[in-house]
Amino acid sequence: MDLLLWRHAEAEDGDDDFARALTGRGEKQAKAVARWLRQHLPRHLRIVASPTVRTRQTAEALDLPFEIERRIGPGAQPADLLAAAGWPSARGAVLLVGHQPGLGQLASLLLAGQESEWTIKKGALWWLTRRIREGEPQTVLRTVVSPDFLAGSK
Template structure:
């Protein structure tokens, strides 16, 4: 199974005085974020299998990031800010799914998921805005292993 974690690109800041969840979900990409999403989407489109399932957080910034790819995707409430790594992994059916899955989501959930899958000591792994972590499960000598296929950021494209 391939699991591709794509952090949303740069988004508008939420004013410090605004704390409601709906306002956070409505934040849009900045012009820089739109360019980041487009660069990464162009690269991803060349790499992804046609059968890849694409899931997105309901946050506007994630939806805009996923839209840049130009493929069909599903918005899943389970991927909203605050999702746990366990909830994300259950949603994508890790490691049993036979279909590659791309998730557009948020920090710290994506970084925490990477840390869990790689067995890192830290509870979080920093993922830059607009960046992709591509992970794969494989069996080697009777043991299941998580392999990092690639890590890519829009600034490097």
């Protein structure tokens, strides 16, 4: 199974956390990562986004259908994210569009075996793969895509 973790792009400040929209820079970040992702889309991709405006706008940059899942909203814990993704047994690939600190905590749990405060930059995508080697399950970091290194995201 492939699990893609995409943190929402840069968003406006505001009191209503669910209503904060992407900034102009955030829109460029989302479009740049979406452009890269469309060129590398895994087969049978299921896209799940947090219900916040900024995560929905980030997901919309892909121009593909996606689900809204409250469990992966702000404050989501790694267990919530894993349940929403169906990790590790879901077929195909799942893209979660969500928030810090949950996404970083999930990445650290899957890659290092314990929850730590890892930071995923705004707009960045981490692509993880679960595989079996010599009878043992492994989680492998396939790639990290940062909007800062893609053309058109500045």
